[in-house]
Amino acid sequence: MKPYKSMLVVAMAAVAGGLVMVNVNAGPEQIRFPQGFETWTRYGDVDRHDSKQYRELYTSAAVVKSVREGKPIPDGTVLVMAIYAAKLDEKGDPAKGSDGRFVKDKLSAVTVMEKRAGWGAAVPEEWRNGDWQYASFTPDGQPNEKANANIKNCFVCHKPHEKQDFVISLAKLSGTFPTSAVALKTGANxxxxxxxxxxxxxxxxxxxxxxxxxxxxxxxxxxxxxxxxxxxxxxxxxxxxxxxxxxxxxxxxxxxxxxxxxxxxxxxxxxxxx
Ligand code: HEC
Ligand SMILES: [Cu+2]
Structure with missing residues (x-):
């Protein structure tokens, strides 16, 4: 059995046996819903053509300041990605606003990554993301049990971004994201x-x-x-x-x-x- 799973099982057994619940520091249950995240610093947004979603990225002003000063992402950082359905046009394609970007419709999920010293220890090494943990919430702030039961998926998909501390939107966070359009290439290959x-x-x-x-x-x-x-x-x-x-x-x-x-x-x- 994977260590990560077994810690959860131990926690569940403790509950079932009527024992005092201990904080096993193992997974998504450690992350609290980021109440009021809409008032935090929005450091970027993403039009997702594939899933017809619009996403907003939030963290604290202190984290943005620190990363923009070239420092590593600090311990205690909470990154929030609010996922909205995109408004669709008559053809069912995402409608574009006057800025050419997707227009947000209903909030569908709130995903969070949080980094705390020692948190990585509970995660199997093959898919560990440093000291980051992940959690997913429903729009009303409840844990998304289905997503959290498959929390490994979060780690696996973010793992290739190890060189930028597993944060896929790091360039947006650090303010180095290119804003100009990329010239398309026309060679035969x-x-x-x-x-x-x-x-x-x-x-x-x-x-x-x-x-x-x-x-x-x-x-x-x-x-x-x-x-x-x-x-x-x-x-x-x-x-x-x-x-x-x-x-x-x-x-x-x-x-x-x-x-x-x-x-x-x-x-x-x-x-x-x-
Ligand atoms: C299929 C790959 C994939 C999976 C699985 C995935 N993510 Fe991500 N995540 C991304 C991508 C790509 C981005 C960058 C934003 C974008 O392009 O939508 C991102 C961005 C984020 C961000 C904003 C910070 C950052 O790294 O840019 C958070 C927070 C986040 N994901 C949390 C989660 C959580 C929680 C889970 C699991 C419930 C999860 N992700 C699963 C691909 C994934
Ligand atoms: Cu792709």
């Missing part, structure tokens, strides 16, 4: 990622050539070739990366962060040199 879509959806190359992906979205993306141990790093806005295809064939790929994003690479056999 180029694929642009814009609006959570790969363009072109099918790219044709010859064996031995590389395909280069460029991320023009605010959200990060990561290419993973299906059934192969080939993937790019997580690409932040404006970043590019290539994958070389040595064998002829048709290869599917997805974005590991948004698995509904799919594309295809058609690799033709190498043409013999004339």
């Amino acid at each position: 180029d694929v642009n990622i814009a609006g959570f879509k790969f363009g072109p959806g099918t790219v044709k190359v010859s064996a031995g050539q590389a395909v280069t992906w460029t991320n023009a979205d605010d959200s990060p993306h990561q290419i993973v070739v299906t059934g192969k141990p080939q993937q790019t790093a997580v690409l932040l806005k404006g970043q590019s990366a290539g994958i070389k295809f040595d064998e002829a064939g048709t290869f599917g790929y997805i974005c590991s962060l948004h698995p509904a994003m799919k594309g295809t690479v058609e690799v033709a056999a190498k043409v013999a040199a004339k």
Whole structure:
């Protein structure tokens, strides 16, 4: 049994046995609902084309100040992501406001990450995120039991962002997020990622050539070739990366962060040199 699970079981057994509940410091139950988060500092927002959501990111003014001064994210930091449904147009696509951004509809969830010295110890090392813990709440501030029962998913998805202390929106927090639009690339082996879509959806190359992906979205993306141990790093806005295809064939790929994003690479056999 995984240590993380077993601690929960011990806690439940303690309750069942009528013993005094001890704080096992194990998981989402340690994180309190961030009451009044709407009045905290909003350091960013995200249009999610894939899930037709609009998200707002909040933390304390002190954390924003400290990170903008180049300091590490402090102990005790609470990051809140409020997830709203996006307003939809007649076609069912997210409507855009006068600023070109999604328009928020109803609040659907409040997710939180909180960092406290020692909290990481209860999390199995394979998916530990430093001293961060995660929790999800319903719009009325109750623990989202279903999401919290699968809390490992939060850790696993944030884990590739280890180099930025597991905070995916760190560039927004630190005020270094690029605000200008990314120039789309037009080479034969180029694929642009814009609006959570790969363009072109099918790219044709010859064996031995590389395909280069460029991320023009605010959200990060990561290419993973299906059934192969080939993937790019997580690409932040404006970043590019290539994958070389040595064998002829048709290869599917997805974005590991948004698995509904799919594309295809058609690799033709190498043409013999004339
Ligand atoms: C499928 C991958 C994925 C999973 C699973 C996931 N997240 Fe995230 N999370 C993201 C991405 C990507 C962002 C950046 C904002 C965006 O693009 O929507 C993010 C941002 C956040 C933020 C804002 C701070 C930051 O890191 O940028 C919080 C808080 C957060 N997630 C909490 C959670 C919680 C709690 C869970 C589990 C209930 C969870 N996340 C599960 C991908 C994921
Ligand atoms: Cu993606």
